[in-house]
Amino acid sequence: MKQFFFGVFACALCATTLALADDADDTNGSGGLDRMLHTAHVGVSFTEFAAAHPEAVYSDADLRETAVSAEHPGSLLITYAVDPFLGLYAFANIGFKDAALYELVSVWTGAPEDVAARRRRFFTATIQRHGPSYTRQTILVHPHTPEERPAAVFLWQDTNATTLAFYTAPSPLASYPRAALTYAQFTPGDPFLDDILHKHPPTDEQREKAWQAHEDILPWLDALE
Numbered sequence: 001m002k003q004f005f006f007g008v009f010a011c012a013l014c015a016t017t018l019a020l021a022d023d024a025d026d027t028n029g030s031g032g033l034d035r036m037l038h039t040a041h042v043g044v045s046f047t048e049f050a051a052a053h054p055e056a057v058y059s060d061a062d063l064r065e066t067a068v069s070a071e072h073p074g075s076l077l078i079t080y081a082v083d084p085f086l087g088l089y090a091f092a093n094i095g096f097k098d099a100a101l102y103e104l105v106s107v108w109t110g111a112p113e114d115v116a117a118r119r120r121r122f123f124t125a126t127i128q129r130h131g132p133s134y135t136r137q138t139i140l141v142h143p144h145t146p147e148e149r150p151a152a153v154f155l156w157q158d159t160n161a162t163t164l165a166f167y168t169a170p171s172p173l174a175s176y177p178r179a180a181l182t183y184a185q186f187t188p189g190d191p192f193l194d195d196i197l198h199k200h201p202p203t204d205e206q207r208e209k210a211w212q213a214h215e216d217i218l219p220w221l222d223a224l225e
Contacts, residue, residue, distance in 0.1 A: 032084060032085030032086070032121070032125055033085055033122075033125040033126065033129055033183070034129065035084045035085060036078075036080070036083055036084055036085045036090070036092070036106070037092065037104075037106060037183070038052060039052040039053070040053075040092070040094065040101065040104055040106075040185075041101065041104075041160075041161065041185065042101055042102060042103075042104070042160055042161035042185050042186070042187055043100055043101060043160055043161075044100065044101045045099060045100055045101075046070065046073035046074075046096045046099045046100065046101070047070040047073075047099070049076070049094065049096075049101060050068050050069075050070060050076070051070075053076070053078060055078055056068055056076040056077065056078050056094070057076065057077055057078075058074050058075065058076060058077070059074070059075040059076060059077040059093060059094075060074065060075065073096050073099040074096065075093065075094065075095050075096060076093075076094045076096070077091065077092070077093055077094070078091060078092045078094070079091040083108065085108075085122075085125070086108050086118045086121060086122060086181070087118075088108040088109060088110045088114065088115065088118065088181075089108070089109055089110060090106065090107065090108040090109070091106070091107060092104065092105065092106035092107075093105045093106075102186070102187050103184075103185065103186050103187070103190075104183075104184060104185040104186075105182065105183075105184045106182065106183045106184070107180050107181070107182050108122070108180065108181045108182075109178050109179065109180040109181075110178065110179065111177070111178070111179070112169070112170050112177050112178070112179040115167070115178075115179035115180065115181060116167075116179060118181065119167055119181065119214065119217055120217040120220060120221070122165070122167075122181045122183075123154060123165060123214075123217065123221055124220070124221065124224065126154060126163075126165040126183060127154070127221060127224050128224070130156045130163055131156070132224055133156070134154045134155055134156050135154075135155050135157075136152065136153070136154065136155075136211070137152075137153040137155045137164075137197060138150055138151065138152055138153060138202045138206065138207040138210045138211070139151050139153055139166070139196050139197060139200075139202070140196075140200050140201075140202050140206070141168050142171075143200035144200070146172070146173055147171045147172065147173055149168070149169050149171070149172070150202045150206035150207065150209055150210035151166045151167065151168050151169075151210055152166060152167065152210040152211045152213065152214055153165070153166040154166065155197075157188065158188075159188065160188070161185045161186065161187065161188065162185065162186050162187075162188050162190070162193055163183075163184070163185050164182070164183070164184045164185075165181075165182070165183050165184075166181075166182055167179065167180070167181055167182075167213065167214070168180040168181075168182060169213065
């Protein structure tokens, strides 16, 4: 699970040869997140999700050219050169267990200034999707490594899913810095959630640094209902 989650950040820094979904011209509007991730939520069946997302391919590289079939459920991948929500390179890894969605990680990545400029739109859409009853958490990305940095997390918890939305600053070691916005869902009680939220706690200084990065948009987000 940990490799699945943090692996998306490494993938975001690499060029891709995957089949890309058709780019969309309209990158505005509060419904943009649902345009990219409609029907994507914990518990949805593989059949329903695959029917709603003909752009999806199997995540397994050996099955990449195999047509997605309801008879053969498996992890799926969606990739956009320019996505219909934020106008950035984006991809989503969708995991299924017993033919039902149980984990979802979507990442939008680009030059730090481009990603930072889209934070308000991204977090506004996630709040509009899940409501204003979120908690503020802070996690460490790549903890206890030279690439460690804190990330401020907007977190929603209900009986069906735990949802996280956060901005990741560029790696301090990157030759070509890339920032990212991440939207993720997991089943409640997933051990990985305890791992990232509690087992590697940031320092008070790191928490402050993570949330200071959003000082320019927090008043706007706090006013949303």
